[in-house]
Amino acid sequence: MFGERAAELVRGLHRAADGHLPAFNEDGIRQVLEEMKALYEQNQSDVNEAKSGRSDLIRTIKFRHCSLLRNRRCVVAYLYDRLLRIRALRWEYGSVLPNDLRFHMSAEETEWFNQYKKSLATYMRSLGGEEGLDLTQDMKPPKSLYIEVRCLKDHGEFEIDDGTTILLKKNSQHFLPRWKCEQLIRQGVLEHVLS
Amino acid sequence: MFLSDFRREFYEVIVTQRVLLLIASDVDALCACKILQALFQCDHVQYTLVPVSGWQELETAFLEHKDQFQYFVLINCGANIDLLEILQPEEDTFFFICDTHRPINVVNVYNESQIKLLVKQDDDLEIPAYDDIFRDEEEDEDDSGNESDGSEPSGKRKRFEEDIMERTMKRRQRREWEARRREILFDYEQYEYHGTSSAMVMFDLAWIMSKDLNDMLWWAIVGLTDQWVQDKITQMKYVTDIGTLQRHVSRHNHRNEDEENSLSIDCMRIAFEYDLRLALYQHWSLFESLCNTCYTSASLKLWSVQGQKRLQEFFAEMGLPLKQVKQKFNSMDISLKENLQEMIEESASKFGMKNLRVQTFSIHFGFKNKFLASDIVYATASLMENIEKDEPGTDNFIKALDSLSRSNLDKLHQGLELAKKQLRAIQQTVASCICTNLVISQGPFLYCYLMEGTPDVKLFSKPVSLCLLSKYLLKSFVCSTKNKRCKLLPLIVAAPMAVEQGTVIMVGIPPETESSDKKNFFGRAFEKAAERTNSRTLHNHFDMSIIELKMEDRSKFLDALISLLS
Numbered sequence: 239m240f241g242e243r244a245a246e247l248v249r250g251l252h253r254a255a256d257g258h259l260p261a262f263n264e265d266g267i268r269q270v271l272e273e274m275k276a277l278y279e280q281n282q283s284d285v286n287e288a289k290s291g292r293s294d295l296i297r298t299i300k301f302r303h304c305s306l307l308r309n310r311r312c313v314v315a316y317l318y319d320r321l322l323r324i325r326a327l328r329w330e331y332g333s334v335l336p337n338d339l340r341f342h343m344s345a346e347e348t349e350w351f352n353q354y355k356k357s358l359a360t361y362m363r364s365l366g367g368e369e370g371l372d373l374t375q376d377m378k379p380p381k382s383l384y385i386e387v388r389c390l391k392d393h394g395e396f397e398i399d400d401g402t403t404i405l406l407k408k409n410s411q412h413f414l415p416r417w418k419c420e421q422l423i424r425q426g427v428l429e430h431v432l433s
Numbered sequence: 434m435f436l437s438d439f440r441r442e443f444y445e446v447i448v449t450q451r452v453l454l455l456i457a458s459d460v461d462a463l464c465a466c467k468i469l470q471a472l473f474q475c476d477h478v479q480y481t482l483v484p485v486s487g488w489q490e491l492e493t494a495f496l497e498h499k500d501q502f503q504y505f506v507l508i509n510c511g512a513n514i515d516l517l518e519i520l521q522p523e524e525d526t527f528f529f530i531c532d533t534h535r536p537i538n539v540v541n542v543y544n545e546s547q548i549k550l551l552v553k554q555d556d557d558l559e560i561p562a563y564d565d566i567f568r569d570e571e572e573d574e575d576d577s578g579n580e581s582d583g584s585e586p587s588g589k590r591k592r593f594e595e596d597i598m599e600r601t602m603k604r605r606q607r608r609e610w611e612a613r614r615r616e617i618l619f620d621y622e623q624y625e626y627h628g629t630s631s632a633m634v635m636f637d638l639a640w641i642m643s644k645d646l647n648d649m650l651w652w653a654i655v656g657l658t659d660q661w662v663q664d665k666i667t668q669m670k671y672v673t674d675i676g677t678l679q680r681h682v683s684r685h686n687h688r689n690e691d692e693e694n695s696l697s698i699d700c701m702r703i704a705f706e707y708d709l710r711l712a713l714y715q716h717w718s719l720f721e722s723l724c725n726t727c728y729t730s731a732s733l734k735l736w737s738v739q740g741q742k743r744l745q746e747f748f749a750e751m752g753l754p755l756k757q758v759k760q761k762f763n764s765m766d767i768s769l770k771e772n773l774q775e776m777i778e779e780s781a782s783k784f785g786m787k788n789l790r791v792q793t794f795s796i797h798f799g800f801k802n803k804f805l806a807s808d809i810v811y812a813t814a815s816l817m818e819n820i821e822k823d824e825p826g827t828d829n830f831i832k833a834l835d836s837l838s839r840s841n842l843d844k845l846h847q848g849l850e851l852a853k854k855q856l857r858a859i860q861q862t863v864a865s866c867i868c869t870n871l872v873i874s875q876g877p878f879l880y881c882y883l884m885e886g887t888p889d890v891k892l893f894s895k896p897v898s899l900c901l902l903s904k905y906l907l908k909s910f911v912c913s914t915k916n917k918r919c920k921l922l923p924l925i926v927a928a929p930m931a932v933e934q935g936t937v938i939m940v941g942i943p944p945e946t947e948s949s950d951k952k953n954f955f956g957r958a959f960e961k962a963a964e965r966t967n968s969r970t971l972h973n974h975f976d977m978s979i980i981e982l983k984m985e986d987r988s989k990f991l992d993a994l995i996s997l998l999s
Binding site: 382383384386388402403404405407408409410411412413414415431432 | 470474477479480481497498500835840
């Protein structure tokens with residue numbers, strides 16, 4: 239059935255949980271493109287024959303054309319959704335992505351990501367006076383500026399913004415500015431203590 | 434030095450600083466820490482909390498953090514030893530110490546700059562006067578200056594003689610003064626005891642600043658109840674402090690008394706209760722609780738067959754069917770529960786248990802959750818000394834700390850289960866010690882050694898459990914022995930600690946009498962005995978009356994103790 243593989247691409251992406259980026263399905267894309275190419279070539283030759291008077295071919299040509307359009311829509315949807323996900327990654331992980339995620343992206347996507355990073359950085363620099371404003375912090379208004387965190391493993395010394403350092407040792411508990419901890423919490427060094 | 438205005442001299446100093454909290458592992462310290470944390474969260478005071486379980490950990494924690502912090506807050510540790518001597522801090526480091534351990538080291542008391550003590554002045558401190566224990570350095574210098582003068586050959590002979598007279602006089606005075614100083618210090622340091630609970634001190638601080646919450650009040654109650662459960666304070670002191678807290682309780686919990694001011698059932702309410710002194714009975718069965726509470730089991734002598742009979746008689750007297758008392762307290766017949774407390778008290782006084790009810794507090798929230806202050810103490814204490822998993826002590830500390838917040842009910846319930854196990858273990862050990870006559874009178878004190886291989890012996894390598902065991906053991910022993918002299922003796926219990934290293938942990942507790950002032954002289958005695966015999970001991974615990982020593986040194990150490998005390 240035509241269009242089946244393209245729909246499978248979209249379905250695969252849909253199955254992946256929100257905010258999760260599955261590996262780029264290069265094989266799937268190639269198969270769809272091959273299918274499209276074959277459809278196009280068949281149509282091309284049938285159109286030539288139809289011009290010479292075989293009007294019964296026109297329905298087949300129309301059907302193939304619909305399949306072509308559908309394939310295109312699916313591939314575009316697949317790529318676009320991936321871009322949205324990649325964009326969300328920048329807001330979640332910051333400008334440096336973890337390695338396993340980077341391997342999940344195609345070369346073009348990586349390039350796009352870098353450009354997005356750049357334009358976001360330029361924009362953020364232009365905001366909030368001299369030093370710029372980090373828009374990725376505090377996406378929702380925080381309840382308090384400081385949070386209580388607990389250290390899950392020995393991390394060593396950690397510098398906070400006023401220039402002082404603190405020692406992150408397993409099972410010690412700290413009360414720190416929220417925005418300094420967010421990264422370490424994502425890395426699994428700290429745990430937010432809710433009381 | 435003692436601080437008089439905690440708010441101005443302590444809180445307003447640290448509110449703009451980054452603070453290191455060093456918290457000892459006992460329930461009172463945890464509660465004080467919770468209150469302080471809540472205050473710090475209000476005022477955005479950045480802090481780091483490090484649990485410490487002994488002097489060694491305190492020292493390493495200090496060394497690790499001394500470059501990053503200037504202000505250290507020590508809770509339930511540090512007051513009874515010369516802190517500057519063991520930590521060797523820089524000049525610009527400040528220590529705020531909130532500790533229940535008494536006597537407070539005199540150097541800590543008279544250090545004006547670095548050591549600040551958060552201690553209630555109304556406690557009976559009996560600090561020796563400054564002039565009696567410290568002498569100005571200048572006088573010594575004068576002394577040595579005279580000496581060099583006198584040795585000059587140019588001085589006249591007569592003056593030289595006067596000089597000698599003067600010097601010998603001074604020396605004699607100094608000797609007398611030193612002897613007096615030793616005596617005063619000995620009197621002062623001889624007995625170890627506990628002062629007002631740290632949690633209450635911290636709650637007072639919060640109250641002065643009008644930042645006290647019902648939650649903080651509850652922690653203060655738990656802190657005080659911990660002192661009572663661990664038998665650290667006298668009954669008098671407990672009742673007085675309960676009175677103080679009751680005033681706060683009625684101030685905070687007056688709503689919900691009439692229709693207009695009703696509160697949602699989910700809100701937390703603290704109530705003053707005159708409740709049964711049975712451990713965990715609301716979460717256990719009445720039968721189990723009676724069997725495993727020290728007071729009842731010692732009074733009924735439950736380790737003997739007769740005792741068991743007496744227990745049955747006791748239930749019969751109250752008219753409670755065995756089927757009912759052996760099932761969960763929550764599922765007991767409502768009609769039986771109605772007048773249960775009065776009923777039990779009435780029958781108990783016939784069996785010689787006059788003080789079965791005691792003033793305490795309870796907390797309610799939601800439909801299901803009702804806890805007595807002592808329930809929380811048992812649960813938290815047993816979480817702190819959980820031996821089921823081989824985790825480092827700090828993991829247990831964190832779990833215990835979590836169990837104190839109301840949002841972590843599952844941890845609290847886990848703690849309750851552990852506490853039941855602990856109480857059962859203690860009860861069984863006490864019964865077997867008494868039945869096999871393991872408690873021996875050594876002359877000046879009673880002694881009991883738990884053999885390696887006794888069930889639950891691992892639990893008793895932990896200080897708090899061991900202390901609890903020894904208190905239960907002594908109470909039961911006093912009830913069981915007919916020897917009148919033995920009833921007035923203190924007790925030493927030893928248990929193996931780390932088998933690979935061949936160490937034992939030893940704890941001494943004061944005698945169990947009606948008018949006991951809970952003052953413990955074993956701290957000094959242990960120190961002296963160790964000095965005399967050159968035993969390899971380790972004074973790691975914040976309580977001086979708990980020591981670790983090598984297995985082989987045990988007998989000579991005990992011999993020295995006997996000769997020292999008799």
